């Protein structure tokens with residue numbers, strides 16, 4: 001403002017506001033349409049390049065305006081003009097203002113800042129404050145640099161909103177080349193006129209009088225002061241307005257908050273209503289669904305009731321049903337019985353079949369003959385087999401021995417050298433599997449050394465013998481029968497060498513420490529067992545194989561030549577089978593012996609000495625014992641000499657009438673062995689002749705014994721209980737009789753008590769009478785004595801004592817209890833005793849003596865009277 005006034009004095013503006021109208025690049029009529037050919041020499045285009053603000057118009061006259069129509073329109077509000085497409089360089093900006101809104105526009109003050117290229121070029125511009133209303137005010141030649149083509153002009157309200165009438169932008173000369181003429185930044189026509197006048201006046205006044213200048217300056221100062229005051233009041237008004245605006249904004253905020261809350265509530269209400277509607281719809285649907293279901297159920301119910309009625313009607317009589325069920329149960333029982341019968345019959349037939357197979361002779365000993373092939377050395381020596389097999393004559397063989405006549409042998413089965421292990425086992429297996437049905441079985445291989453006993457029983461790797469195949473078959477069958485019969489299989493491996501039993505399953509360390517001497521023991525049920533012998537329970541062939549392997553390994557230990565050793569000992573594999581029939585509950589315990597006997601060559605031929613001789617003798621002994629046993633069995637002798645050797649003793653259960661026996665007689669085909677071959681064949685023929693009768697099933701006697709023992713125990717228990725009951729009855733009877741006696745005793749005692757009571761009553765009466773009489777006598781005596789006292793014969797103290805003693809004596813007498821026959825110590829007497837306690841012996845007067853005597857004496861009333869009399873007499877004597 002001050003700048004303006006100061007500058008105004010130097011203002012020499014041309015008639016056109018713009019100094020260089022020909023360099024105008026943009027002229028805008030703010031808030032209005034284009035005005036061409038203005039008195040400024042510039043064409044103002046319609047309002048554009050703006051953002052923000054509103055249009056203001058007025059029809060009022062614009063005072064002192066060079067181009068009034070330019071100021072009748074304006075842009076009002078927070079406005080930004082962005083003029084683009086300008087060449088880079090310096091520009092002058094002229095901005096036209098007019099307070100045209102004062103008369104019919106928005107009321108209030110308008111003070112604002114002007115920014116060009118974001119730089120504030122004018123602060124707190126108050127158009128009205130400068131020029132009043134409807135008068136133009138122009139901001140002239142504000143220099144602005146444009147780099148980038150855009151020139152921005154921004155108008156920001158400080159109080160109220162800015163008002164802009166026109167903008168004119170024109171090229172500025174380079175810096176330093178501005179026109180010499182200086183001019184005011186702001187100008188207005190009114191102010192220009194006034195200023196011209198003032199200048200003229202000033203010149204006049206300057207010429208006329210300096211005093212006028214001073215006055216004028218004073219006036220100016222006054223005006224400035226007024227302006228300042230006005231500005232202060234405006235500031236105050238602004239502050240008020242600001243305060244009001246703040247309050248308003250607070251209130252509007254509150255209103256907004258309330259409006260929001262209301263809006264939220266309305267929304268919530270709407271949601272709730274929607275939910276309610278949905279719920280209602282759902283409920284309606286559910287109800288209709290339920291109704292439909294109820295209807296369906298009702299229909300179903302009626303159908304079911306009808307069905308039930310029909311069903312009830314169609315039911316046969318329940319009693320009939322019960323009897324039908326009973327009949328079914330009976331039928332099932334019958335079927336079960338038949339099943340058991342049939343399975344027994346099947347077993348029976350199976351055994352028969354085994355016996356029938358191969359034209360077996362009746363009996364339980366079967367003999368198979370097996371001839372080994374010529375070995376490599378025999379074949380290379382071009383040995384010829386002496387054994388002939390005639391395919392036409394099955395199970396027969398002929399021995400051609402030089403010039404001797406041919407000898408024919410017939411066995412249950414004859415295996416030629418061509419027959420291999422599977423063929424051998426095919427005929428062996430039926431006997432073997434009998435063990436699963438509860439039969440004891442013994443299979444042994446007999447023959448000269450090197451004839452193939454071990455080959456038949458053990459076999460060779462890749463071509464297993466009877467032992468392995470037997471266990472394989474047992475496991476196969478136990479799996480097949482699983483569920484019907486449960487089997488438990490245990491295996492022991494031992495050898496008999498020099499008539500000593502050696503466990504081949506004992507661990508090497510144990511074996512190394514001390515070889516156990518094993519003996520054969522007979523069980524309570526007649527069976528035989530070897531205590532301490534390892535019995536390995538096997539569940540699979542893998543386990544069996546491990547057991548067999550360890551047995552073979554143990555047999556080899558301790559011998560330099562395993563083959564040699566094997567021919568001098570009997571190797572025995574014992575398989576124990578326990579079967580439990582799940583249907584019948586029947587338990588069986590059976591044994592299978594698989595024996596590889598020692599070589600059967602004779603001692604004489606062996607021509608050996610020392611240990612070998614002993615071995616051979618022992619082998620001979622055991623084999624001849626075997627022969628003897630078989631002979632005894634053949635002749636049905638009463639005594640079978642099982643105990644003559646360890647071998648026969650061990651086989652006792654499985655070699656005889658109740659078991660099945662299979663013998664392999666092994667022979668050599670060579671001429672060198674013909675003697676032994678004939679011996680073996682003769683022995684085998686004898687064995688084959690044995691008839692032992694039918695084999696017997698080995699029922700588990702331990703179970704039987706167990707049940708028998710249980711039955712015995714139960715019997716014993718019953719007996720014991722009977723005895724104790726009998727004893728109790730006896731004691732009851734005794735007690736009853738004793739009770740009777742006691743009752744009688746009680747009765748007699750009660751009668752006695754009654755009698756005594758009677759006597760007591762009589763005595764009491766007598767006592768009372770005596771008491772009365774005694775009292776009367778004593779009173780008389782007392783009176784007499786008192787009379788004597790009065791006459792002066794006793795001193796006063798003695799008299800008092802005597803009277804007291806007499807009184808006490810009366811009381812004591814009165815306390816006599818006839819039933820207890822004693823005196824009850826009266827209270828008074830006790831009090832007297834207490835009184836006397838602290839006194840010395842001498843102080844205790846003779847009265848005390850009398851009292852004590854009376855108290856302690858348990859005697860009858862007459863006696864008391866006597867005592868009393870003596871007491872009185874003593875007192876008199878003392879007196």
Ligand SMILES: Nc1ncnc2c1ncn2[C@@H]1O[C@H](COP(=O)(O)OP(=O)(O)OP(=O)(O)O)[C@@H](O)[C@H]1O
Pocket residue numbers: 371372373375417447448449450451452453454455456460563564566567568597598599666
């Ligand atoms: N049927 C056969 N087929 C093939 N080889 C056989 C047959 N029988 C025996 N051998 C063979 O003959 C040899 C002697 O057999 P093995 O050792 O089984 O006789 P052994 O009677 O057990 O003798 P030892 O009494 O000395 O134990 C072995 O090499 C064996 O493989």
